[in-house]
Amino acid sequence: MGGTARKDGRGRLGNTLSGLAVAVGFVLFLGGFVWGAMLYQPYTVPTDSMMPTVKPGDRVLAERIDGDEVRRGDVVIFTDAMWSNAPMVKRVVGVGGDTVKCCGQGGRLTVNGVQVDEPYLDTARGMASEIPFEVKVPEGKLFLLGDRRGASVDSRAHLQEAGQGTVSRSAVTARVDAVAWPSPQMLERPGAFGALPGGISAAGPVKPVLGAIVAGALLVLGGAAYGPLAKRSAGRGGSRTGQGAGRRERAGVR
Template sequence: MAVDDRSGREEPEEGSEGLTAPSGDGEANAGDGSEPSEEETRKHRADGQKPRSFWKELPILIGVALVLALFIKTCLLQAFSIPSDSMQNTLQRGDRVLVDKLTPMADKLTPWVDSSPKRGEVVVFHDPGGWLGETAVPESGPIARGIQAALSFIGLMPSAEEQDLIKRVIAVGGDTVECKGGDNPVKVNGKALDEPYLYPGSTPCGDKPFGPLKVPEGRIWVLGDNRQNSLDSRYHQDLFGKGTVSEENVVGRAVVVAWPVNRWSTLPVPETFDRPGLNAAAAPPALGLAGAVPIVLWRRRRK
C-alpha cells in the first residue's frame, strides 16, 4: 500500500482493484454520516475557484493603458519628433523630446499664475499660418490613416494633419528685439545676448537682420539655434503678427530629450536670459515713479 503524504492514510498501489476514496478529511467524514466543518467547507470552495484567464484580463489592461496614455498626452507630457536641422546642435534630426503641456493648461485654469512662455525656453507651437506652407501629406490607405489617427489621438504617434514647429523663445510681449546682421549679437531691450547654444559657424541672425521691433503683448519672437538653416520669426515679418507667434499657439515647453538614449538631456534656460537688466523695458516707468514721489512730497509741503 502507498502512503498519501497529505493524510497519512494508506492507498491501494497502482494496479490494485477497488474504488479509491477521495482524499481529504471532509470527504472521509462524509462517509460516516457526519457533517463537514465550516473550515473544511470554506477550504473546499476556495479550492474550486479558478484564477481569471490572462486573455480575459488583457482587454482590461489595454483599456487602462490607453486611458492613462490619453490623460498623459492631453494634460501632462507629449512626445514630439524633430523633423529638421533648425535647432542644431541643441536638437538633432530624429530626436524625441518630451513637451510639458501641464504648465500652459495651468495658466488657462489659474489666471493668477503666470506660466506664459519665457525667454530662452524651447517651445513647440502650432503653425501660426503660412510658416510651413503647403506640406504634402503622404498617400496612404483608409485603414492606415485610421490607425494613425487613433494612435495620434492618444499620443503614441504624430498626427498627419497637425503641423507644429519647435524654436527658442528670444523675446516676449513688451520686449524690443533687434539684430544688425554679420557678427553683431541679438539684443533684447538693448542688452546683447551671449548665445553659446548656436550651431558652430552660425551667426546670431544669419543673413536676415531684423529690428528694432517691439513684440506685442501676448506674443513671442522665436529663432532656431541653427540660424543659417531656420525659417523662424525673421522670415515671416510680412505675415500677420509680423513674425511673432501668439501664446495661444504654444503647445508647451520642451523639457527633455528622451530618445535616443545616448542623447538624453534636459533643456534648461541658458544663463544669458537670467542676467539682471534684461527687463530693461520696465525700468523707465519704475524710475519715473521713484522720481515723482519726492516732487509730490515737496509740493505738499509748500502747500
C-alpha cells in the same frame, strides 16, 4: 526549536518587507508613468533648424504648459497656420513689449538693448543672424528663432507679414525639457535671458518623474529578488548543518 522559531520569524519579517517593497515600487513606477503622461507629451523633431540643441529625429519630452507660462529662452512647440499646419519647435527670444534686434556688437542678438550671449547657436560665422532685423513684439505675442540660424525658417521669414513674424502665446502647447532618445539629456534654461524682466523658466518636473519611475523599478526588482535569495541562503545553511551533523556522527563511530 528556539533557532527554528527565530529563523521562521526572520523569514516572515523578510517576506513582509519584500512584499511591501514590491507594492510601494509598483505605486511609484506606475504613478511615475501616469504623472509623466499627464505632464508631458512626446514629440519627434522633424528638421535640423534647432541643431545642435535638438537634432532631426530626436524624441523629446515637452511639458504641457499654457502660453502665459512661456519665458525668453524656452524651446517651445507651437502651431501657427501662417507658418505651417504641423507643430513646430523653436526658441523664444522675445516676448510682448520687447524690442528684438540683430545684430549688435560682435554680431549678437539684443533684447531691449541688452546683448544676449547665445552659446547654444550653430552658426557659420558666429553671428546671431545673417538677416538684419528689428522688431517690436506686440503684447501677447512671441518672437521665435531656430538655434541653427543659417537653416531655420522662423520669425525672420515672416517679417513682412502682420505682426512681423510674431506668434500668439496661445499657439504654444508645450515646452521642451529633455531629449529622451537617442541621446538622453536635459535642456538647460539659457542664463543670458535671466537678467531681463520676467527672468527664465524654472526647471520642469522631468527629473522627479524619472526618479519615481527608477526608484519604483528598483524596489520591485529588489523585493521580488528577496524570496529566491532567501531560499538559496536557507538551503546553503541547511546543507552546512547536515554536513556538520554527519561529521559529528562519524567522529562518534571512531
